[in-house]
Amino acid sequence: MPIVIARQLRDEPLPLSLLDLPVKDLGIAGAKLAITDNNTTGRFMNQEFKLEPIEESDPAKLIQDVVQKVDAGAHFILVDATPDTLLKMADALQGKEALLINYGAADDSLREENCRPQVLHTAPTRSMLTDALAQYLAWKKWPRWLLVLGPTEKDKLYAEALRRSAKRFGAKIVEERTFTYDSGNRRTDGGFEQVQQQIPTFTQNAPDYDVLVVADESNLFGDYLPYRTWDPRPVAGTAGLTADSWHPAIELWGGTQFQNRFKRLADRNMRSTDYNAWLATRMVGEAASRTKSGKFQDLVAYMKSPSFDLAGFKGVGLSLRGWNGQLRQPILVTTPKLLVSVSPQQGFLHQFSELDTLGIDKPESKCRAFTQ
Numbered sequence: 235m236p237i238v239i240a241r242q243l244r245d246e247p248l249p250l251s252l253l254d255l256p257v258k259d260l261g262i263a264g265a266k267l268a269i270t271d272n273n274t275t276g277r278f279m280n281q282e283f284k285l286e287p288i289e290e291s292d293p294a295k296l297i298q299d300v301v302q303k304v305d306a307g308a309h310f311i312l313v314d315a316t317p318d319t320l321l322k323m324a325d326a327l328q329g330k331e332a333l334l335i336n337y338g339a340a341d342d343s344l345r346e347e348n349c350r351p352q353v354l355h356t357a358p359t360r361s362m363l364t365d366a367l368a369q370y371l372a373w374k375k376w377p378r379w380l381l382v383l384g385p386t387e388k389d390k391l392y393a394e395a396l397r398r399s400a401k402r403f404g405a406k407i408v409e410e411r412t413f414t415y416d417s418g419n420r421r422t423d424g425g426f427e428q429v430q431q432q433i434p435t436f437t438q439n440a441p442d443y444d445v446l447v448v449a450d451e452s453n454l455f456g457d458y459l460p461y462r463t464w465d466p467r468p469v470a471g472t473a474g475l476t477a478d479s480w481h482p483a484i485e486l487w488g489g490t491q492f493q494n495r496f497k498r499l500a501d502r503n504m505r506s507t508d509y510n511a512w513l514a515t516r517m518v519g520e521a522a523s524r525t526k527s528g529k530f531q532d533l534v535a536y537m538k539s540p541s542f543d544l545a546g547f548k549g550v551g552l553s554l555r556g557w558n559g560q561l562r563q564p565i566l567v568t569t570p571k572l573l574v575s576v577s578p579q580q581g582f583l584h585q586f587s588e589l590d591t592l593g594i595d596k597p598e599s600k601c602r603a604f605t606q
Contacts, residue, residue: 235283235528236308237518239265239511240300240323241338242315243291249453261314261337262287263500264508265515270499272519281522285515293319297326304332309530312514314338314507317348324350331530333537335517337510341391342594345558349601354537354559356513358479360395362593366477366565366577367447367470368399369591373579376444380437380467381410382459383449392449392472408441415455433462440465447471474569477577480509481568487549513546513561520544548576555590558601562589 239262249255257263265285272283286303290296293315300311300323311327311334313320321344324334336344336355340363345355371377379400383393393410400407413436437446437459446463448471450456456473468474482493482503496504504512521533521542536542538559543551552563567575578588590596 235281235310235518235522236286236303237265237269237283237310237312237515238286238288238300238303238308239312239515240288240296240315241290242293242296242319243289244316247452247454250455250457254453257502257505259500260505261312261507261511263496263502264504264510264512265312267496267499267508268512268515268519271516272522275519275523279523279526281528283515283519283522293322297323301326301330304330309333309533310335310518312337312511314511317341317344320344320353321348321350324353327352333530333534335514337514338507342395345560346594346600349558349603351559351603354514354517354554354561356479356510356517356561357507358563358565359560359593360392361398362560362565363477364392364395364399364471365402365592366567367475368396368403368405369577369579369582370475370477370567370575371405371445371470372403373575373581376468377405378441378443378445379405379407380440380443380446381407381449382413382437382446383410384413384415384452384454384456386452388451389449392451396447396449396471407447408443411436411440413450413455429458430462433458434464437462438464443467445470446474448473475567475574476569477565477567478506479563479565480504480506481566481573483568483572484547484566486573487547489547492547513544513552513563516546517544517561550589555596557596557599557604558594559604560593562587562592564589565592 269283269285288299309331313334313336317339334353337357340357340360342359342361383389446467446469448456450472460469460474521536525532525536542553546552548564565577578591582591584590
C-alpha cells in the first residue's frame with residue numbers, strides 16, 4: 235500500500251541558534267519510522283506499506299505530482315505545505331479516492347471555515363497549543379500577560395490564538411508590543427552586547443505582569459527574550475516555556491524506546507513535525523490492521539468512526555474529532571531541555587473528553603463539511 239508524503243519546500247530564515255538548524259528529512263524521517271511500524275504488524279496480515287516522497291518548491295508542480303500519484307493508485311497523502319497549497323491540493327483531488335493528512339500546518343482555519351471532508355490533521359492547531367500553555371499558566375496562577383509579537387502573518391495568527399486562550403482561561407493581556415527587527419546576518423550583526431541593551435529597553439515601563447508571552451513562529455527574535463527582560467519575568471509562547479506535540483526529552487509512556495528507535499533511523503532527535511508525520515502514517519496502518527482490509531473506503535470509515543483509537547506514546551489513546559478531522563491529543567509543555575507539564579491540566583473538565591478543552595470545541599466550530 236503506497237503512502238505518499240508531499241512536502242512543499244519553502245525558504246525559511248535561519249533560526250537564532252545553531253542547535254535549531256533545519257534538517258533535510260524533517261517529517262519524512264518520522265514517516266519512515268511509522269512505515270517500519272506498520273509493516274511489523276502488517277506482515278501478519280499480508281499487508282505491506284511503502285513511502286513515496288514528493289518534494290517541490292513550486293506549489294502547482296507539487297499538486298500535479300500528487301494528482302498523478304493518486305491516479306496511479308495511491309490513496310493516502312501526507313502533506314506539509316502552506317494552507318493555500320493544501321486547500322488547492324484538496325480541491326484538485328475532490329471526487330477521487332484520496333485522503334489527505336495534514337501534518338505540517340497549524341492554522342485553525344484549515345479545520346474551521348476552510349475545512350475539507352477529505353482532509354484530516356495530526357498537526358495540533360495554534361489554538362490547541364496556546365490553550366495548553368494557558369491552562370498551565372492558569373494552574374500556576376500567572377494571569378497577567380505581556381504579549382510581544384512579531385510582524386509576520388504567522389506571528390499575528392499565533393497572537394490571535396493567545397488572545398483567545400487568555401479570554402477562555404481567565405488571563406488578562408495587560409499590554410501588547412510589536413517587536414521589529416532588521417533582517418541580516420543576525421548571528422554576527424546582532425551580537426550579545428547589542429541584544430543585551432535592546433531587550434531591556436524594549437520591555438521597560440510595562441504594566442505589572444506575571445509572564446511575557448511571545449508570538450514569533452519564525453524564531454527571529456523570541457529566543458533573545460529570556461533573561462533579558464527589564465523586569466525579572468518568565469517567558470512563554472514560542473520561546474522559553476513552549477507547547478508542542480512532541481519533545482526530544484520525553485521518556486514517559488515508552489517514549490525512551492520510541493526516541494531511541496528514531497535516533498537509530500535518522501541519526502538525530504525527533505522533532506514535532508517528525509512526530510506529526512509518524513502519527514499520520516500510523517493512522518493508515520492502524521486502520522488497516524483493525525479492519526483487516528486494504529480498501530480505501532473501509533480504512534477511511536474506520537479512521538472517522540468513534541471506534542478509532544491510536545497509541546501515540548502519550549499515555550492515552552488518540553482519536554479524531556468528528557466535526558473537523560483534527561486528531562485530539564495531549565500537548566506537552568516544555569523548556570528547551572525538559573518536560574515541564576502535560577495539558578490538559580487537572581481540573582479542566584469536559585462533558586465528553588478532557589482533550590477537547592484544547593482548541594476549538596464542537597459547539598464553537600465553523601466546520602460544516604464533516605456533518606453534511
